[in-house]
Amino acid sequence: MGVARMKRGIMHSCARTMLVQASWNYDRMVGVGVGYAMEPLLRDLPGGAGGTAYTDSLGRASQFFNAHPYLTGIAVGAIARAEHDEIPPDHVRRLRGAMVGPLGSLGDKLFWAGTLPTASGIGLFVAAVVSPLVGGIVFFLLYNVAHLAMRVWGIGAGWRLGTHIARGLGAPVIQRGLRLAGPAAAVAIGVALPPVSAWLVQDLAGNAQVGVALVAVVGIALSRWIAPAFGGHRFGLAAVVTAFLLGFAWA
DSSP states (O other), X not given: OOHHHHHHHHXXXXXXXXXXXXXXXXXXXXXXXXXXXXXXXXXXXXXXXXXXXXXXXXXXHTSOBOOOGGGHHHHHHHHXXXXXXXXXXHHHHHHHHHHHHHHHHHHIIIIIIIIHHHHHHHHHHHHHHTOHHHHHHHHHHHHHHHHHHHHHHHHHHHHHHGGGTHHHHTSHHHHHHHHHHHHXXXXXXXXXXXXXXXXXXXXXXXXXXXXXXXXXXXXXHXXXXXXXXXXXXXXXXXXXXXXXHHHHHHO
């Protein structure tokens, strides 16, 4: 594959990774989406688009795959490169299967536990201090710049490393992100809480503000006591339903 065509193929595949979840299903998870994203990188296989190598590779690319959607570009690039390097099909399948767990775990830690709460905390802080509109824009920019940068880096790293993609998962950008994800999220949410709390209760009377503070204290105590055994998602859902019912009864 020529350099110019390779770069175009990588750009097209990178854009297509935005749609890997569009065909999500229980049978193949994001497998069909990964195949769709990889297709531009398979057109220059021997025989061209429609040739035996192309159709066989595209069929393998569209089989079961499950990983964090923002990191699927790493798999797309690595598997496409393995196909161009004429790695035996069984080895390609093993490479594909070996990436499922690491890419899912890394993505969850980097984005769901790191980037999302960090961007949310910063956006909420700006919303409370400046304006809700500016806060929303800040969140939108921070979060989308982060995941788009990861998509671009990931597909390039995957193509460059191929079957040696394990080196890419140990790259400084990944390891640094893992080290900073948790602390950054904790700092952002911690800094945002006081101004956001003050902003939310600023129009309430003094007694109402005291009531809000008491409810918050009770909620924190219950979360420390019940949530570990009850489960965070169940506890959060129960808290929302309880708040809704109490608000409805109060009204």
